[in-house]
Amino acid sequence: MDVIEVSGLRKTYRGHDAVRGIDLNVPRGEVFALLGPNGAGKTTTVEILEGHRRRSGGEARVLGEDPGTAGRVWRARIGVVLQDADDAADLTVTEMVRHVAGFYPDPRPVAEVIDLVGLTEKSKARIRTLSGGQRRRVDVALGIVGRPELLFLDEPTTGFDPAARRQFWDLIRALAAEGTTILLTTHYLEEAEALADRLAVLSGGLIVAEGTPATLGGRGAAGARVSWRHGGVQHTEQVTDPTELIRKLVAEDADLTTLTVTRPTLEDTYLTLIGDHR
Amino acid sequence: MSSGTFAPAPARAPMRAILRSQIRMELVLTARRGEAVVLAMGVPLLVLLGAGLTDVTTVPGDDRLAYVVPGVLALTVMSTAFTGQAITTGYERSYGVLKRLGASPLTRPGLLISKTAAVLSLIVVQLLVLAAVGIAVGWRPEAGQLLPAIGVTVLATAAYSGLALLLASVLKPETTTGAATLIYVLMLAAGGIMFTAPDVAVVLPLAAHAEALRATLSHGAAVPVNDWLSLAAWAVVCVTAAVKKMRWE
Numbered sequence: 001m002d003v004i005e006v007s008g009l010r011k012t013y014r015g016h017d018a019v020r021g022i023d024l025n026v027p028r029g030e031v032f033a034l035l036g037p038n039g040a041g042k043t044t045t046v047e048i049l050e051g052h053r054r055r056s057g058g059e060a061r062v063l064g065e066d067p068g069t070a071g072r073v074w075r076a077r078i079g080v081v082l083q084d085a086d087d088a089a090d091l092t093v094t095e096m097v098r099h100v101a102g103f104y105p106d107p108r109p110v111a112e113v114i115d116l117v118g119l120t121e122k123s124k125a126r127i128r129t130l131s132g133g134q135r136r137r138v139d140v141a142l143g144i145v146g147r148p149e150l151l152f153l154d155e156p157t158t159g160f161d162p163a164a165r166r167q168f169w170d171l172i173r174a175l176a177a178e179g180t181t182i183l184l185t186t187h188y189l190e191e192a193e194a195l196a197d198r199l200a201v202l203s204g205g206l207i208v209a210e211g212t213p214a215t216l217g218g219r220g221a222a223g224a225r226v227s228w229r230h231g232g233v234q235h236t237e238q239v240t241d242p243t244e245l246i247r248k249l250v251a252e253d254a255d256l257t258t259l260t261v262t263r264p265t266l267e268d269t270y271l272t273l274i275g276d277h278r
Numbered sequence: 279m280s281s282g283t284f285a286p287a288p289a290r291a292p293m294r295a296i297l298r299s300q301i302r303m304e305l306v307l308t309a310r311r312g313e314a315v316v317l318a319m320g321v322p323l324l325v326l327l328g329a330g331l332t333d334v335t336t337v338p339g340d341d342r343l344a345y346v347v348p349g350v351l352a353l354t355v356m357s358t359a360f361t362g363q364a365i366t367t368g369y370e371r372s373y374g375v376l377k378r379l380g381a382s383p384l385t386r387p388g389l390l391i392s393k394t395a396a397v398l399s400l401i402v403v404q405l406l407v408l409a410a411v412g413i414a415v416g417w418r419p420e421a422g423q424l425l426p427a428i429g430v431t432v433l434a435t436a437a438y439s440g441l442a443l444l445l446a447s448v449l450k451p452e453t454t455t456g457a458a459t460l461i462y463v464l465m466l467a468a469g470g471i472m473f474t475a476p477d478v479a480v481v482l483p484l485a486a487h488a489e490a491l492r493a494t495l496s497h498g499a500a501v502p503v504n505d506w507l508s509l510a511a512w513a514v515v516c517v518t519a520a521v522k523k524m525r526w527e
């Protein structure tokens with residue numbers, strides 16, 4: 001049994017079809033990223049799986065239960081970082097994390113969680129006084145403090161500076177190594193590439209591509225572009241496998257100091273996919 | 279849990295401990311908001327001492343404190359259960375706090391229970407302090423009708439809480455703050471707290487509650503039927519509407 005099992009999931013908001021029948025399976029321990037343009041239906045999908053919103057149709061099982069009716073014990077097994085939470089409480093970081101930790105049967109130590117999200121220096125500051133990115137890190141802390149088996153992260157790194165984002169990636173990798181299943185949405189393709197075992201691209205409420213970061217949308221088979229200069233002339237060739245060409249160039253004694261081999265980035269692939277489905 | 283799940287079911291964190299912790303947190307948050315404390319204690323104290331001890335306003339009868347103190351108690355219930363709660367809930371909704379806590383093992387009913395319990399305990403403390411101040415400056419309450427006085431206070435609290443959640447669910451937070459403050463001021467003006475209210479004012483929960491508290495606490499008489507009816511109607515309507523319209527995000 002997979003941790004997340006979704007088939008034919010649909011959601012209609014007053015006549016507007018936000019999610020139009022998606023199938024999704026996430027096995028235990030996997031990091032799964034959901035990509036897609038604004039309004040694609042990512043948050044809608046994730047929040048249905050978190051039990052926040054009712055689905056209009058289809059089947060959904062999360063940790064073996066229907067998220068629409070699952071109870072308190074189930075809630076203690078999942079962790080949630082909402083896209084739009086922006087708590088400006090008059091509580092300190094430590095107070096808030098300790099408070100929420102108390103909701104769970106076996107929470108992580110409070111100081112450890114605060115350290116994991118890089119807020120140790122701010123642990124005595126009131127959340128209201130934190131910067132946007134720091135508040136976002138509090139959200140992440142609250143999402144992981146209960147040692148969830150399954151963690152939902154809806155655009156968790158919005159507002160993070162580059163160093164904080166790297167630190168967050170390390171955190172996610174550590175959680176994944178502990179066996180946590182993670183469903184993540186993001187607009188940062190390098191983030192999806194760095195973290196996800198598999199990913200799906202959602203567009204207009206439908207999954208338009210699904211795969212690993214290396215193979216998504218035929219990226220693996222897309223081949224490579226090889227460029228080099230020779231005799232003052234720029235050469236470029238598009239090949240499926242550059243090995244043969246490079247061997248030939250070496251044999252020809254070509255000047256390889258300027259050699260580059262580029263493959264389509266995940267972003268290239270993504271933009272093509274989205275463009276096709278606009 | 280269905281078979282095939284190999285993760286052991288975690289032990290529950292006991293719900294009572296969770297609720298107690300959330301209630302404490304609600305109270306800490308209130309205590310840390312300056313304007314909430316002023317609203318909770320400052321304004322009622324000012325009205326009690328100002329209208330109770332000086333002749334700045336005209337009140338019926340010659341015992342000013344017998345008129346003013348119960349009114350102040352009623353005002354305090356409104357400011358905490360309605361104004362304070364509406365403002366807080368409005369912001370918590372827009373900041374995603376309600377949504378997040380409602381989705382945690384605290385659960386939505388747990389969150390509502392905690393908020394209600396926190397408001398009730400705050401009200402009990404406020405009423406005890408204000409009554410003590412009243413007695414200290416010369417108010418002589420009757421204890422004989424204490425139970426009906428508590429009864430109307432519970433009804434009023436329910437009505438105000440329902441109205442607060444309703445307002446916070448249908449309006450934006452800034453609008454909620456404005457509307458809640460405006461209603462507070464209007465009720466204070468029309469509600470028969472500092473000076474005589476028109477007879478029709480008993481349709482307002484504040485006027486009805488104040489009148490009921492005056493009858494019971496100051497005069498040891500029964501709660502007038504109209505006040506029971508008014509408060510019961512407000513409670514039923516507001517709580518039903520809040521349950522129907524409650525929005526968590």
Ligand SMILES: Nc1ncnc2c1ncn2[C@@H]1O[C@H](COP(=O)(O)OP(=O)(O)OP(=O)(O)O)[C@@H](O)[C@H]1O
Pocket residue numbers: 013016018036037038039040041042043044045083
């Ligand atoms: N509560 C709601 N009521 C009505 N329509 C909604 C609601 N929430 C979302 N929608 C609509 O459903 C569609 C999908 O929204 P959703 O929030 O799931 O997108 P998203 O993929 O998360 O976008 P973003 O990347 O901007 O977060 C959008 O067209 C949006 O306008």
Ligand SMILES: [Mg+2]
Pocket residue numbers: 042043044083154
């Ligand atoms: Mg979204």
